[in-house]
Amino acid sequence: MLYTTLLYIALAIFGIGLIYKVAGWFRFSLGIEDPAMTPAVRIRAALKGVLSVLFSAKILTLIRVFITDVLFQNHIRKQDTLRWAMHMLIYAAFTFLFFLHALDKVIVTSLFEKYYLALNPFLLVAGCMVVAGLAIAFYRRFVQDVPRLKSNGNDIYTLILLAVILLSGIAMELTKLQSYNHYQKFWDVHYLACMVGLAYLPFSKMFHILTTPLSLLANAVMDRHSDPANIKTRQIMELDACMHCTNCSKRCSVAVAADSIGNINILPSERMAALKQYVAYKEIGARGLAAIRQGIYLCTNCDRCTVICPAGINLRDLWFNVREEMIRRGDSVPLMLTPFSFYRGLKRQELNAEQYERPLQKTEKALTDPFALLKTDTVVPLTAENSAFKKTAGLAGRTGTYAYCFSCENCSTVCPVVGNYEAPQQALDLLPHQIIRSMGLGLKDLAMGSRMLWYCLTCYQCQEHCPQGVKVTDIFYELKNLAVMQANGSSAPNGSERAVK
Ligand code: SF4
Ligand code: SF4
Ligand code: SF4
Ligand code: SF4
Secondary structure, rough: OHHHHHHHHHHHHHHHHHHHHHHHHHOOOOOOOOOOOOOOHHHHHHHHHHHHHHHOHHHHHHHHHHHHHHOOOOOHHHHHHHHHHHHHHHHHHHHHHHHHHHOOOOOHHHHOOOOOOOOOOOHHHHHHHHHHHHHHHHHHHHHOOOOOOOOHHHHHHHHHHHHHHHHHHEEEEEHHOOOHHHHHHHHHHHHHHHHHHHHHHHHHHHHHHHHHHHHHHHHHOOOOOOOHHHHHHHHHHHHHHOOOOOHHHHHHOOHHHHHHHHHHHHHHHHHHHHHHHHOOOOOOHHHHHHHHHHHHHHHOOOOOHHHHHOOOOOOHHHHHHHHHHHHHHHHOOOOOOHHHHHHHOHHHHHHOHHHHHHHHHHHHHHHOOOOOHHHHHOOOOOHHHHHHHHHHHOOOOHHHHHHEEEEEEHHHHHHHHHOOOHHHHHHHOOHHHHHHHHHHHHHHHHHHOOOHHOOOOOHHHHHOOOOOOOOOOHHHHHHHHHHHHHHOOOOOOOHHHHHOO
Protein backbone atom coordinates (compact mmCIF):
# COMPACT_ATOMS: atom_id res chain seq x y z
CA MET A 1 0.00 0.00 0.00
CA LEU A 2 2.75 2.42 1.04
CA TYR A 3 4.74 1.58 -2.10
CA THR A 4 1.71 2.05 -4.33
CA THR A 5 0.96 5.42 -2.69
CA LEU A 6 4.57 6.48 -3.22
CA LEU A 7 4.37 5.45 -6.86
CA TYR A 8 1.20 7.49 -7.41
CA ILE A 9 2.69 10.52 -5.65
CA ALA A 10 5.85 10.29 -7.80
CA LEU A 11 3.79 9.83 -10.96
CA ALA A 12 1.59 12.81 -10.05
CA ILE A 13 4.65 15.07 -9.47
CA PHE A 14 6.20 13.80 -12.70
CA GLY A 15 2.95 14.47 -14.61
CA ILE A 16 2.54 17.98 -13.17
CA GLY A 17 6.20 18.75 -13.91
CA LEU A 18 5.89 17.49 -17.46
CA ILE A 19 2.73 19.52 -18.13
CA TYR A 20 4.35 22.61 -16.60
CA LYS A 21 7.47 22.23 -18.76
CA VAL A 22 5.63 21.53 -22.00
CA ALA A 23 3.17 24.39 -21.34
CA GLY A 24 6.19 26.67 -20.93
CA TRP A 25 7.39 25.81 -24.44
CA PHE A 26 4.20 27.40 -25.78
CA ARG A 27 3.81 30.20 -23.23
CA PHE A 28 7.25 31.75 -23.30
CA SER A 29 9.30 33.20 -26.11
CA LEU A 30 12.51 35.07 -26.71
CA GLY A 31 13.23 37.97 -29.01
CA ILE A 32 11.04 40.33 -30.98
CA GLU A 33 7.52 40.22 -29.57
CA ASP A 34 4.57 39.25 -31.71
CA PRO A 35 1.26 39.68 -29.84
CA ALA A 36 -0.53 37.56 -32.45
CA MET A 37 1.55 34.54 -31.47
CA THR A 38 -0.56 33.35 -28.56
CA PRO A 39 -0.07 29.91 -26.95
CA ALA A 40 -3.17 28.65 -28.79
CA VAL A 41 -1.72 29.75 -32.13
CA ARG A 42 1.57 28.08 -31.30
CA ILE A 43 -0.04 24.81 -30.23
CA ARG A 44 -2.04 24.71 -33.48
CA ALA A 45 1.11 25.49 -35.50
CA ALA A 46 3.02 22.71 -33.69
CA LEU A 47 0.30 20.12 -34.38
CA LYS A 48 0.11 21.22 -38.00
CA GLY A 49 3.91 21.04 -38.29
CA VAL A 50 4.07 17.52 -36.79
CA LEU A 51 1.33 16.24 -39.09
CA SER A 52 2.90 17.82 -42.17
CA VAL A 53 6.20 16.08 -41.37
CA LEU A 54 4.58 12.71 -40.68
CA PHE A 55 2.74 12.78 -44.00
CA SER A 56 5.57 13.98 -46.22
CA ALA A 57 8.99 12.84 -47.44
CA LYS A 58 10.48 14.47 -44.31
CA ILE A 59 9.46 11.38 -42.38
CA LEU A 60 12.47 9.63 -43.95
CA THR A 61 14.79 12.30 -42.54
CA LEU A 62 13.10 11.86 -39.19
CA ILE A 63 13.66 8.10 -39.25
CA ARG A 64 17.29 8.49 -40.31
CA VAL A 65 18.05 10.99 -37.54
CA PHE A 66 16.19 8.85 -35.02
CA ILE A 67 18.36 5.82 -35.84
CA THR A 68 21.72 7.55 -36.25
CA ASP A 69 21.57 10.38 -33.70
CA VAL A 70 18.93 9.36 -31.16
CA LEU A 71 19.47 5.60 -30.94
CA PHE A 72 23.17 5.33 -31.77
CA GLN A 73 24.22 8.91 -30.95
CA ASN A 74 26.60 9.10 -33.88
CA HIS A 75 26.97 12.86 -33.53
CA ILE A 76 28.54 12.34 -30.06
CA ARG A 77 30.76 9.44 -31.21
CA LYS A 78 32.28 11.65 -33.92
CA GLN A 79 33.27 14.25 -31.32
CA ASP A 80 34.40 12.25 -28.31
CA THR A 81 34.50 8.43 -28.10
CA LEU A 82 34.81 8.30 -24.31
CA ARG A 83 31.77 10.52 -23.88
CA TRP A 84 29.89 8.43 -26.40
CA ALA A 85 30.76 5.25 -24.49
CA MET A 86 29.52 6.84 -21.26
CA HIS A 87 26.25 7.90 -22.90
CA MET A 88 25.63 4.57 -24.59
CA LEU A 89 26.35 2.53 -21.46
CA ILE A 90 23.94 4.56 -19.34
CA TYR A 91 21.32 5.03 -22.01
CA ALA A 92 21.22 1.44 -23.35
CA ALA A 93 21.22 -0.10 -19.88
CA PHE A 94 18.54 2.27 -18.59
CA THR A 95 16.30 1.56 -21.56
CA PHE A 96 16.72 -2.16 -20.90
CA LEU A 97 16.06 -1.73 -17.18
CA PHE A 98 13.03 0.44 -17.77
CA PHE A 99 11.26 -2.09 -20.00
CA LEU A 100 12.42 -5.33 -18.40
CA HIS A 101 12.72 -4.29 -14.76
CA ALA A 102 10.59 -1.24 -13.95
CA LEU A 103 7.80 -2.62 -16.13
CA ASP A 104 8.50 -6.23 -15.18
CA LYS A 105 4.93 -6.87 -13.97
CA VAL A 106 3.64 -5.88 -17.37
CA ILE A 107 6.24 -7.42 -19.69
CA VAL A 108 8.64 -9.91 -18.14
CA THR A 109 6.56 -11.90 -15.69
CA SER A 110 4.05 -12.68 -18.42
CA LEU A 111 6.92 -14.23 -20.43
CA PHE A 112 9.03 -15.85 -17.69
CA GLU A 113 7.17 -17.48 -14.87
CA LYS A 114 10.16 -17.83 -12.54
CA TYR A 115 11.56 -14.38 -13.16
CA TYR A 116 11.65 -13.40 -9.45
CA LEU A 117 13.13 -16.64 -8.17
CA ALA A 118 16.58 -16.78 -9.74
CA LEU A 119 19.58 -14.52 -9.86
CA ASN A 120 18.93 -12.48 -12.95
CA PRO A 121 22.15 -12.11 -14.97
CA PHE A 122 20.60 -9.60 -17.36
CA LEU A 123 19.79 -7.19 -14.55
CA LEU A 124 23.32 -7.53 -13.20
CA VAL A 125 24.85 -6.87 -16.61
CA ALA A 126 22.60 -3.85 -17.15
CA GLY A 127 23.42 -2.56 -13.67
CA CYS A 128 27.14 -2.96 -14.27
CA MET A 129 26.81 -1.12 -17.58
CA VAL A 130 25.24 1.89 -15.84
CA VAL A 131 27.88 1.77 -13.09
CA ALA A 132 30.60 1.76 -15.78
CA GLY A 133 28.89 4.72 -17.49
CA LEU A 134 28.65 6.62 -14.22
CA ALA A 135 32.29 5.83 -13.46
CA ILE A 136 33.28 7.43 -16.78
CA ALA A 137 31.09 10.45 -15.94
CA PHE A 138 32.81 10.82 -12.52
CA TYR A 139 36.21 10.31 -14.15
CA ARG A 140 35.61 13.01 -16.76
CA ARG A 141 34.22 15.51 -14.28
CA PHE A 142 36.47 14.99 -11.30
CA VAL A 143 39.68 13.22 -12.44
CA GLN A 144 40.31 13.99 -16.09
CA ASP A 145 39.43 17.62 -15.44
CA VAL A 146 38.25 18.28 -18.99
CA PRO A 147 38.89 21.97 -19.66
CA ARG A 148 35.83 24.13 -18.95
CA LEU A 149 33.76 21.09 -17.90
CA LYS A 150 32.12 22.64 -14.85
CA SER A 151 29.75 20.70 -12.60
CA ASN A 152 26.80 22.53 -11.16
CA GLY A 153 24.46 21.37 -8.37
CA ASN A 154 22.06 19.74 -10.81
CA ASP A 155 24.88 17.64 -12.35
CA ILE A 156 26.02 16.41 -8.95
CA TYR A 157 22.51 15.59 -7.59
CA THR A 158 21.73 13.68 -10.77
CA LEU A 159 24.94 11.64 -10.60
CA ILE A 160 24.39 10.84 -6.91
CA LEU A 161 20.76 9.79 -7.46
CA LEU A 162 21.70 7.54 -10.38
CA ALA A 163 24.52 5.99 -8.35
CA VAL A 164 22.15 5.24 -5.41
CA ILE A 165 19.56 3.66 -7.74
CA LEU A 166 22.16 1.50 -9.41
CA LEU A 167 24.21 0.41 -6.42
CA SER A 168 21.13 -0.46 -4.36
CA GLY A 169 19.77 -2.40 -7.35
CA ILE A 170 22.96 -4.41 -7.72
CA ALA A 171 23.08 -5.05 -3.96
CA MET A 172 19.49 -6.30 -4.14
CA GLU A 173 20.33 -8.80 -6.84
CA LEU A 174 23.43 -10.01 -4.99
CA THR A 175 21.63 -10.53 -1.66
CA LYS A 176 18.44 -11.94 -3.13
CA LEU A 177 19.37 -15.58 -2.62
CA GLN A 178 21.23 -15.13 0.68
CA SER A 179 19.38 -12.89 3.09
CA TYR A 180 15.82 -11.72 2.76
CA ASN A 181 16.36 -9.00 5.38
CA HIS A 182 19.24 -7.46 3.48
CA TYR A 183 17.40 -7.83 0.23
CA GLN A 184 14.36 -6.00 1.67
CA LYS A 185 16.49 -3.11 2.98
CA PHE A 186 18.19 -2.62 -0.37
CA TRP A 187 14.82 -2.94 -2.08
CA ASP A 188 13.42 -0.09 0.08
CA VAL A 189 16.37 2.17 -0.73
CA HIS A 190 16.17 1.25 -4.41
CA TYR A 191 12.42 1.85 -4.65
CA LEU A 192 12.57 5.15 -2.78
CA ALA A 193 15.47 6.42 -4.95
CA CYS A 194 13.55 5.41 -8.11
CA MET A 195 10.48 7.31 -6.94
CA VAL A 196 12.56 10.40 -6.14
CA GLY A 197 14.18 10.08 -9.58
CA LEU A 198 10.80 9.80 -11.28
CA ALA A 199 9.35 12.83 -9.48
CA TYR A 200 12.54 14.86 -9.98
CA LEU A 201 12.97 14.01 -13.66
CA PRO A 202 11.10 16.96 -15.25
CA PHE A 203 13.01 19.38 -13.03
CA SER A 204 16.44 17.82 -13.38
CA LYS A 205 19.12 17.59 -16.00
CA MET A 206 17.79 14.10 -16.82
CA PHE A 207 14.82 15.74 -18.51
CA HIS A 208 17.08 15.94 -21.54
CA ILE A 209 16.43 12.19 -22.02
CA LEU A 210 13.11 13.32 -23.49
CA THR A 211 13.95 16.76 -24.84
CA THR A 212 17.30 16.16 -26.56
CA PRO A 213 15.81 13.62 -29.01
CA LEU A 214 12.95 16.06 -29.62
CA SER A 215 15.41 18.87 -30.31
CA LEU A 216 17.47 16.70 -32.68
CA LEU A 217 14.37 15.58 -34.56
CA ALA A 218 12.88 19.09 -34.73
CA ASN A 219 16.11 20.56 -36.05
CA ALA A 220 16.41 17.83 -38.67
CA VAL A 221 13.11 18.82 -40.27
CA MET A 222 13.02 22.57 -39.56
CA ASP A 223 14.89 25.48 -41.10
CA ARG A 224 14.67 29.29 -41.08
CA HIS A 225 11.69 29.14 -43.45
CA SER A 226 9.62 27.07 -41.02
CA ASP A 227 6.54 28.57 -39.37
CA PRO A 228 7.80 31.40 -37.05
CA ALA A 229 5.46 30.13 -34.32
CA ASN A 230 7.20 26.74 -34.40
CA ILE A 231 10.64 28.37 -34.44
CA LYS A 232 9.73 30.24 -31.23
CA THR A 233 8.40 27.08 -29.58
CA ARG A 234 11.42 25.04 -30.62
CA GLN A 235 13.75 27.68 -29.19
CA ILE A 236 12.19 27.46 -25.73
CA MET A 237 12.13 23.65 -25.88
CA GLU A 238 15.85 23.71 -26.76
CA LEU A 239 16.62 25.27 -23.39
CA ASP A 240 15.35 22.06 -21.78
CA ALA A 241 17.36 19.98 -24.24
CA CYS A 242 20.67 21.34 -22.93
CA MET A 243 22.42 18.59 -20.97
CA HIS A 244 25.16 20.87 -19.66
CA CYS A 245 27.79 18.85 -21.48
CA THR A 246 29.92 22.04 -21.91
CA ASN A 247 30.91 21.10 -25.47
CA CYS A 248 29.97 24.60 -26.60
CA SER A 249 32.18 26.18 -23.94
CA LYS A 250 35.15 24.04 -24.96
CA ARG A 251 34.91 25.38 -28.51
CA CYS A 252 33.69 28.91 -27.78
CA SER A 253 35.80 31.60 -29.47
CA VAL A 254 35.77 33.86 -26.45
CA ALA A 255 36.21 31.16 -23.83
CA VAL A 256 39.86 32.05 -23.59
CA ALA A 257 38.68 35.22 -21.85
CA ALA A 258 36.98 33.06 -19.20
CA ASP A 259 40.30 31.37 -18.50
CA SER A 260 42.15 34.64 -18.16
CA ILE A 261 39.58 36.56 -16.11
CA GLY A 262 38.32 33.54 -14.18
CA ASN A 263 34.67 34.31 -14.90
CA ILE A 264 33.01 31.10 -16.09
CA ASN A 265 29.68 32.85 -16.48
CA ILE A 266 30.71 34.08 -19.89
CA LEU A 267 30.76 30.48 -21.17
CA PRO A 268 27.73 29.55 -23.28
CA SER A 269 26.98 26.36 -21.32
CA GLU A 270 26.87 28.35 -18.06
CA ARG A 271 24.44 30.85 -19.50
CA MET A 272 21.88 28.19 -20.31
CA ALA A 273 20.89 27.54 -16.69
CA ALA A 274 20.28 31.24 -16.00
CA LEU A 275 18.46 31.57 -19.32
CA LYS A 276 15.89 28.92 -18.40
CA GLN A 277 14.92 31.04 -15.39
CA TYR A 278 15.10 34.30 -17.30
CA VAL A 279 12.81 33.19 -20.09
CA ALA A 280 10.14 32.17 -17.53
CA TYR A 281 10.38 35.60 -15.84
CA LYS A 282 11.79 34.06 -12.66
CA GLU A 283 13.99 36.15 -10.42
CA ILE A 284 17.60 35.46 -11.32
CA GLY A 285 19.16 38.31 -9.41
CA ALA A 286 22.02 40.55 -10.43
CA ARG A 287 24.40 37.60 -10.65
CA GLY A 288 22.22 35.61 -13.05
CA LEU A 289 21.59 38.66 -15.18
CA ALA A 290 25.29 39.44 -15.31
CA ALA A 291 26.00 35.85 -16.38
CA ILE A 292 23.77 36.22 -19.42
CA ARG A 293 24.74 39.79 -20.18
CA GLN A 294 28.49 39.34 -20.04
CA GLY A 295 28.40 36.26 -22.21
CA ILE A 296 26.29 37.70 -24.98
CA TYR A 297 28.22 40.95 -24.83
CA LEU A 298 31.44 39.11 -25.64
CA CYS A 299 29.96 36.57 -28.05
CA THR A 300 31.20 37.04 -31.61
CA ASN A 301 28.39 35.07 -33.30
CA CYS A 302 31.07 32.75 -34.62
CA ASP A 303 28.57 29.86 -34.66
CA ARG A 304 31.03 27.28 -33.33
CA CYS A 305 28.73 26.42 -30.42
CA THR A 306 25.82 25.67 -32.75
CA VAL A 307 27.93 23.41 -34.94
CA ILE A 308 29.23 21.39 -31.99
CA CYS A 309 26.12 21.14 -29.77
CA PRO A 310 25.18 17.44 -29.47
CA ALA A 311 21.60 18.37 -28.63
CA GLY A 312 21.26 20.14 -31.97
CA ILE A 313 20.45 23.46 -30.28
CA ASN A 314 20.58 26.45 -32.62
CA LEU A 315 22.66 28.58 -30.25
CA ARG A 316 23.45 31.27 -32.81
CA ASP A 317 19.77 32.22 -33.13
CA LEU A 318 19.32 31.79 -29.39
CA TRP A 319 21.98 34.41 -28.59
CA PHE A 320 20.50 36.78 -31.16
CA ASN A 321 17.04 36.50 -29.60
CA VAL A 322 18.38 36.76 -26.06
CA ARG A 323 19.94 40.10 -26.99
CA GLU A 324 16.67 41.32 -28.49
CA GLU A 325 14.83 40.11 -25.40
CA MET A 326 17.20 41.86 -22.99
CA ILE A 327 16.90 45.12 -24.87
CA ARG A 328 13.10 44.72 -24.95
CA ARG A 329 12.96 44.16 -21.19
CA GLY A 330 15.41 46.99 -20.57
CA ASP A 331 17.81 44.61 -18.85
CA SER A 332 20.86 45.21 -20.95
CA VAL A 333 21.05 48.16 -23.22
CA PRO A 334 24.79 48.40 -23.80
CA LEU A 335 24.89 45.78 -26.51
CA MET A 336 25.57 48.07 -29.40
CA LEU A 337 29.29 47.53 -29.17
CA THR A 338 29.05 43.83 -29.58
CA PRO A 339 28.96 41.99 -32.89
CA PHE A 340 25.22 42.09 -32.32
CA SER A 341 24.94 45.27 -34.36
CA PHE A 342 26.83 43.66 -37.21
CA TYR A 343 24.83 40.44 -37.04
CA ARG A 344 21.63 42.44 -36.86
CA GLY A 345 22.69 44.22 -40.04
CA LEU A 346 22.79 40.84 -41.77
CA LYS A 347 19.22 40.23 -40.63
CA ARG A 348 17.97 43.61 -41.76
CA GLN A 349 15.91 42.18 -44.60
CA GLU A 350 13.97 40.03 -42.13
CA LEU A 351 13.11 42.90 -39.76
CA ASN A 352 10.78 45.81 -40.37
CA ALA A 353 12.23 49.32 -40.20
CA GLU A 354 10.88 50.13 -36.73
CA GLN A 355 12.06 46.83 -35.27
CA TYR A 356 15.42 47.31 -36.88
CA GLU A 357 16.03 50.84 -35.55
CA ARG A 358 14.50 50.72 -32.07
CA PRO A 359 16.95 48.55 -30.09
CA LEU A 360 20.03 50.33 -31.33
CA GLN A 361 18.54 53.77 -30.70
CA LYS A 362 17.64 52.65 -27.20
CA THR A 363 21.16 51.38 -26.63
CA GLU A 364 22.81 54.51 -27.93
CA LYS A 365 20.58 56.73 -25.81
CA ALA A 366 21.30 54.74 -22.66
CA LEU A 367 25.02 55.00 -23.25
CA THR A 368 25.24 58.67 -24.10
CA ASP A 369 22.53 60.09 -21.80
CA PRO A 370 24.75 60.16 -18.70
CA PHE A 371 27.09 62.46 -20.62
CA ALA A 372 24.72 65.32 -21.25
CA LEU A 373 27.20 68.17 -21.59
CA LEU A 374 27.21 68.14 -25.35
CA LYS A 375 23.48 68.70 -25.50
CA THR A 376 23.76 72.14 -23.87
CA ASP A 377 25.67 75.33 -24.57
CA THR A 378 27.24 75.20 -21.14
CA VAL A 379 30.87 76.15 -20.97
CA VAL A 380 32.81 73.04 -20.06
CA PRO A 381 34.26 73.46 -16.57
CA LEU A 382 37.77 72.19 -15.93
CA THR A 383 36.84 70.75 -12.55
CA ALA A 384 38.94 68.66 -10.22
CA GLU A 385 36.59 65.73 -10.92
CA ASN A 386 37.37 65.89 -14.60
CA SER A 387 41.08 66.08 -13.94
CA ALA A 388 40.88 63.07 -11.65
CA PHE A 389 39.27 61.08 -14.43
CA LYS A 390 42.58 60.60 -16.20
CA LYS A 391 43.97 58.88 -13.15
CA THR A 392 40.93 56.75 -12.32
CA ALA A 393 39.85 55.71 -15.79
CA GLY A 394 42.52 53.06 -15.98
CA LEU A 395 43.88 54.55 -19.16
CA ALA A 396 47.35 53.18 -18.73
CA GLY A 397 49.89 51.56 -21.02
CA ARG A 398 48.85 51.70 -24.68
CA THR A 399 45.77 53.75 -23.92
CA GLY A 400 47.78 56.30 -21.92
CA THR A 401 49.39 57.47 -25.19
CA TYR A 402 46.73 60.18 -25.61
CA ALA A 403 49.17 62.47 -23.84
CA TYR A 404 51.48 62.49 -26.90
CA CYS A 405 48.86 64.05 -29.21
CA PHE A 406 49.87 67.40 -30.74
CA SER A 407 46.58 67.95 -32.61
CA CYS A 408 47.83 67.43 -36.14
CA GLU A 409 44.32 66.17 -37.12
CA ASN A 410 45.71 63.28 -39.15
CA CYS A 411 43.39 60.84 -37.37
CA SER A 412 40.29 62.84 -38.31
CA THR A 413 41.50 63.29 -41.88
CA VAL A 414 41.87 59.55 -42.55
CA CYS A 415 38.77 58.50 -40.64
CA PRO A 416 36.17 57.00 -43.03
CA VAL A 417 33.33 57.90 -40.66
CA VAL A 418 34.33 61.57 -40.66
CA GLY A 419 34.71 61.44 -44.45
CA ASN A 420 31.18 60.13 -44.74
CA TYR A 421 29.57 63.41 -43.60
CA GLU A 422 29.21 66.82 -45.23
CA ALA A 423 29.17 68.44 -41.81
CA PRO A 424 30.93 65.84 -39.63
CA GLN A 425 30.98 67.88 -36.45
CA GLN A 426 27.22 68.28 -36.58
CA ALA A 427 26.69 64.55 -37.05
CA LEU A 428 29.42 63.26 -34.76
CA ASP A 429 29.77 65.94 -32.02
CA LEU A 430 33.55 65.58 -31.78
CA LEU A 431 36.04 64.33 -34.35
CA PRO A 432 38.73 61.76 -33.38
CA HIS A 433 41.49 64.34 -32.77
CA GLN A 434 39.10 66.37 -30.59
CA ILE A 435 38.23 63.32 -28.50
CA ILE A 436 41.92 62.65 -27.95
CA ARG A 437 42.43 66.32 -27.07
CA SER A 438 39.56 66.28 -24.58
CA MET A 439 41.20 63.23 -23.03
CA GLY A 440 44.33 65.31 -22.54
CA LEU A 441 42.22 67.88 -20.72
CA GLY A 442 40.49 65.17 -18.66
CA LEU A 443 37.01 66.06 -19.99
CA LYS A 444 35.32 62.72 -19.79
CA ASP A 445 31.83 63.98 -20.61
CA LEU A 446 33.10 65.38 -23.86
CA ALA A 447 35.12 62.30 -24.67
CA MET A 448 32.45 59.75 -23.80
CA GLY A 449 29.33 61.59 -24.87
CA SER A 450 30.45 62.15 -28.41
CA ARG A 451 28.59 60.25 -31.10
CA MET A 452 31.89 59.74 -32.94
CA LEU A 453 32.83 57.19 -30.33
CA TRP A 454 29.78 55.06 -31.05
CA TYR A 455 29.90 55.44 -34.82
CA CYS A 456 33.56 54.38 -34.96
CA LEU A 457 34.10 51.35 -37.17
CA THR A 458 37.26 50.31 -35.33
CA CYS A 459 39.09 50.24 -38.65
CA TYR A 460 42.35 51.37 -36.94
CA GLN A 461 43.14 53.87 -39.76
CA CYS A 462 43.56 56.69 -37.26
CA GLN A 463 45.89 54.68 -35.07
CA GLU A 464 48.03 53.59 -38.00
CA HIS A 465 48.36 57.14 -39.34
CA CYS A 466 49.12 58.90 -36.08
CA PRO A 467 52.67 60.34 -36.22
CA GLN A 468 52.82 60.38 -32.43
CA GLY A 469 51.93 56.74 -31.91
CA VAL A 470 48.70 57.61 -30.11
CA LYS A 471 46.60 54.42 -29.84
CA VAL A 472 43.45 56.21 -30.92
CA THR A 473 41.25 53.18 -31.59
CA ASP A 474 42.36 51.42 -28.41
CA ILE A 475 41.53 54.56 -26.44
CA PHE A 476 38.08 54.63 -28.06
CA TYR A 477 37.54 51.02 -27.00
CA GLU A 478 38.56 51.92 -23.47
CA LEU A 479 36.18 54.87 -23.35
CA LYS A 480 33.32 52.78 -24.69
CA ASN A 481 33.96 50.14 -22.05
CA LEU A 482 33.88 52.78 -19.35
CA ALA A 483 30.57 54.09 -20.70
CA VAL A 484 29.15 50.55 -20.77
CA MET A 485 30.26 49.95 -17.20
CA GLN A 486 28.59 53.19 -16.17
CA ALA A 487 25.38 52.24 -18.01
CA ASN A 488 25.50 48.83 -16.30
CA GLY A 489 25.79 50.51 -12.93
CA SER A 490 29.40 49.45 -12.35
CA SER A 491 31.60 52.15 -10.93
CA ALA A 492 34.81 50.16 -10.53
CA PRO A 493 36.97 50.61 -13.61
CA ASN A 494 39.39 48.01 -12.39
CA GLY A 495 36.83 45.47 -11.15
CA SER A 496 35.81 42.25 -12.80
CA GLU A 497 33.32 44.04 -15.06
CA ARG A 498 36.30 45.73 -16.55
CA ALA A 499 37.09 42.57 -18.44
CA VAL A 500 33.92 43.05 -20.45
CA LYS A 501 35.00 44.59 -23.69
S1 SF4 B 1 24.15 24.16 -25.28
FE1 SF4 B 1 24.60 22.19 -26.28
S2 SF4 B 1 26.84 22.05 -26.26
FE2 SF4 B 1 26.26 23.63 -24.79
S3 SF4 B 1 26.12 22.60 -22.82
FE3 SF4 B 1 24.06 22.59 -23.69
S4 SF4 B 1 23.92 20.66 -24.80
FE4 SF4 B 1 26.09 21.00 -24.41
S1 SF4 C 1 28.68 32.10 -31.17
FE1 SF4 C 1 29.25 33.16 -29.27
S2 SF4 C 1 28.85 31.68 -27.63
FE2 SF4 C 1 28.90 30.56 -29.58
S3 SF4 C 1 31.01 29.81 -29.75
FE3 SF4 C 1 30.90 31.74 -30.87
S4 SF4 C 1 31.51 33.30 -29.35
FE4 SF4 C 1 31.01 31.43 -28.19
S1 SF4 D 1 46.88 61.84 -35.52
FE1 SF4 D 1 47.71 61.45 -33.50
S2 SF4 D 1 48.81 63.33 -32.97
FE2 SF4 D 1 47.48 63.79 -34.69
S3 SF4 D 1 45.62 64.59 -33.77
FE3 SF4 D 1 45.31 62.43 -34.09
S4 SF4 D 1 45.93 61.51 -32.16
FE4 SF4 D 1 46.75 63.56 -32.16
S1 SF4 E 1 39.13 53.50 -35.91
FE1 SF4 E 1 37.28 54.74 -35.72
S2 SF4 E 1 38.00 56.79 -35.36
FE2 SF4 E 1 39.74 55.61 -36.16
S3 SF4 E 1 39.70 55.99 -38.35
FE3 SF4 E 1 38.55 54.09 -38.00
S4 SF4 E 1 36.43 54.78 -37.76
FE4 SF4 E 1 37.72 56.60 -37.57
